[in-house]
Amino acid sequence: MSRDRSPRNDxxxxxxxxxxxxxxxxxxxxxxxxxxxxxxxxCRAAMTALxxxxxxxxxxxxxxxxRGIAPRRVGALVRPRLLAATAASVVVVASMGWIGAxxxxxxxxxxxxxxxSTDQGVLGGFGAGGSATPGPEASFGGVTSGSGGATPATxxxxxxxxxxxSATAAPATAQPIPPTPPPSVAKSSVPTAGQSRTPxxxxxxxxxxxxxxxxxxxxxxxxxxxxxxxxxxxxxxxxGDGAIDFAGVNPDPECTSALDDDEAD
Amino acid sequence: MALLRAAFRDLHGPRLHxxxxxxxxxxxxxxxxxxxHAMADATPHLAELRHPERxxxxxxxxxxxxxxxxxxxDDPETVRRTTLGTLGVTDIAFDGLAALAPRxxxxxxxxxxxxxxxxxxxxxxxxxxADARRLVMRARQRYxxxxxxxxxxxxxxxxxxxxxxxxALTERVETLAEQALGGAWSSR
Numbered sequence: 001m002s003r004d005r006s007p008r009n010d011x012x013x014x015x016x017x018x019x020x021x022x023x024x025x026x027x028x029x030x031x032x033x034x035x036x037x038x039x040x041x042x043c044r045a046a047m048t049a050l051x052x053x054x055x056x057x058x059x060x061x062x063x064x065x066x067r068g069i070a071p072r073r074v075g076a077l078v079r080p081r082l083l084a085a086t087a088a089s090v091v092v093v094a095s096m097g098w099i100g101a102x103x104x105x106x107x108x109x110x111x112x113x114x115x116x117s118t119d120q121g122v123l124g125g126f127g128a129g130g131s132a133t134p135g136p137e138a139s140f141g142g143v144t145s146g147s148g149g150a151t152p153a154t155x156x157x158x159x160x161x162x163x164x165x166s167a168t169a170a171p172a173t174a175q176p177i178p179p180t181p182p183p184s185v186a187k188s189s190v191p192t193a194g195q196s197r198t199p200x201x202x203x204x205x206x207x208x209x210x211x212x213x214x215x216x217x218x219x220x221x222x223x224x225x226x227x228x229x230x231x232x233x234x235x236x237x238x239x240g241d242g243a244i245d246f247a248g249v250n251p252d253p254e255c256t257s258a259l260d261d262d263e264a265d
Numbered sequence: 266m267a268l269l270r271a272a273f274r275d276l277h278g279p280r281l282h283x284x285x286x287x288x289x290x291x292x293x294x295x296x297x298x299x300x301x302h303a304m305a306d307a308t309p310h311l312a313e314l315r316h317p318e319r320x321x322x323x324x325x326x327x328x329x330x331x332x333x334x335x336x337x338x339d340d341p342e343t344v345r346r347t348t349l350g351t352l353g354v355t356d357i358a359f360d361g362l363a364a365l366a367p368r369x370x371x372x373x374x375x376x377x378x379x380x381x382x383x384x385x386x387x388x389x390x391x392x393x394x395a396d397a398r399r400l401v402m403r404a405r406q407r408y409x410x411x412x413x414x415x416x417x418x419x420x421x422x423x424x425x426x427x428x429x430x431x432x433a434l435t436e437r438v439e440t441l442a443e444q445a446l447g448g449a450w451s452s453r
Contacts (some may be wrong), residue, residue, distance in 0.1 A: 022406050024376070025434055031445040038442035042413065047435045049412030052358040053378050054433055058283025060352050064300035066274065246334075250396060253368035257334060 010036060017043050025050065084233070232260040239264035269311055274304060276317065280379075281324045283352055285332060287374045290363060291345025291354075292338035299331035322385035325375060329389060333367040361412030365404050372397065373404035 013036035020029040029037065037043035231238040232246040232255035243252035245263075252263050281303060285296035303324045307314055314320035338345060346359055354362070362370055368390070375381045375389045387397040 021409065022402055024401070024405070028441055029438060031441060034438045034441040035445050037438050042417075044435065045413040045416040046409050047438060048416060049357060049361055049409055050377075051434050052355045052361075052412065055353040055355070056287075056358065056378050057353050058280045058287070058379065061279045061283030061286055063274065063278040064282040064285070064297055064304060066301060066304060250392070251333075251368065253333075253366040253400065256336060256367070 010040075013037075014040060014043065018046070021046055021050065230259050230261040231255075231263040233258040237263070266311075270308060273307070273311055273314070273320075277307075277320060277324055278304060280321070281328065284325055284374055284379065285328050286348060286352065287354070287362065287378065288329065288332045288367060288370045289335065290338065290359075290370070291348040292335070292340050293344075293348055294339045295332060295335045299328040302331060303327040318382065318385055319388070321379075322375075322381060322388035325371070325389040326391055329368070329371045329391075332371070335367070357412050357415050360415040361408040364407050364411030369400060369404035369407065372400040373408055376401040377405060377408075 013033050017029055017033040017037045017040075020033065028034070037047065228234065232252065235245060235248075237244045237252075239252070239254065241252065241254075241263075243250050243254075243263075245251060246255035246258040246260065254260075254263055278300070282296060282300040285300040285303075286293070289295040289299070306327050307320070307324055310323075314323055340348065346354075346356065349359055362373070365373060372386065372390055375386045376383075381389065383394065383397065386401065387394055390397050390400060392400065
């Protein structure tokens with residue numbers, strides 16, 4: 001107490017003591033820092049705050065319930081990642097289909113101008129594998145084409161993956177012969193109940209879409225086109241703290257869920 | 266096998282549940298579900314989880330994602346404070362813990378309250394050594410800032426300091442200061 005302490009020296013001692021606390025107060029602090037801390041109210045407050053932890057006894061908690069709890073399915077742990085991976089792979093496969101169609105076009109149809117028909121052949125095959133009934137009405141859960149306010153009588157909800165599948169298969173199932181609606185239109189026009197789908201009129205050859213898969217398709221929303229992913233699911237370190245997203249190798253602790261749109265807080 | 270399971274549950278159940286309660290900040294449904302699931306997940310691995318400390322880290326690692334995923338707590342704050350009060354969590358500690366994100370809280374509880382070894386903290390967080398250390402340090406900073414702010418809101422009188430729980434850390438530092446000054450100084 002009787003020491004002559006300059007404010008600058010005090011600041012230094014304070015900083016050293018604080019650094020010792022932050023690093024985990026194991027061992028002893030430097031003696032001069034301890035002397036400072038013993039009569040610095042802020043340091044004492046910090047020590048008191050840590051001392052409050054010493055009286056916590058986790059063993060006082062009761063046993064957790066055990067009846068009726070089954071081990072989690074592995075899928076429950078990885079569901080968000082699995083969903084994203086599935087959607088991405090669907091997009092990749094669809095893109096590869098388009099690329100394959102481009103390569104096969106001359107061989108099958110004897111001319112580069114026939115590309116749309118070939119596309120449809122390849123994608124039709126791919127899509128047909130996913131839909132049980134290849135009839136014109138089968139796509140999009142039975143929404144009747146051309147019926148105005150068609151009601152999807154027994155239509156189940158269309159998941160994002162199914163929607164992408166169905167949308168990809170649409171050209172083949174909706175109209176067996178040539179026309180190929182632009183794939184971008186097909187993907188972005190996932191139907192909702194009450195929406196009528198009139199196939200595009202025959203024949204404008206459309207340019208090959210970019211095969212680059214876009215993570216937008218991973219959106220679990222049935223109206224799959226849409227806006228940017230939440231910050232906690234976009235694979236980007238939005239707040240620059242080195243941690244990325246809700247799930248991953250180095251998840252960001254500020255993300256409360258994959259739907260959290262703010263990595264910073 | 267049933268005997269082994271019961272012994273495992275008795276050995277790890279309460280502390281695991283306590284860990285979950287702290288990370289869930291007193292939200293009983295979330296903590297109970299996470300702890301129960303972690304115990305259930307461990308059941309097929311009992312033979313591999315014989316080392317108590319490794320098993321403790323394994324169980325916590327299994328519970329943390331569940332706890333981090335939870336959104337808004339089901340229990341109101343007063344109930345949560347009371348729940349944690351039964352474990353010895355004071356209002357100051359509650360406010361400090363409330364300032365942390367769930368993952369930070371997991372790191373802080375494992376390292377600063379349960380005092381698990383660094384390797385076990387890494388296992389709990391499923392992080393490498395550097396990340397785990399950084400997370401623990403950041404959590405400690407945020408805890409101290411929030412708890413100290415809470416302490417500062419109250420008049421920090423001599424009585425408030427001396428009425429604090431038997432503070433091993435404070436006592437240690439005071440003893441050290443006293444030794445450094447040759448017994449010329451005492452706070453009390």
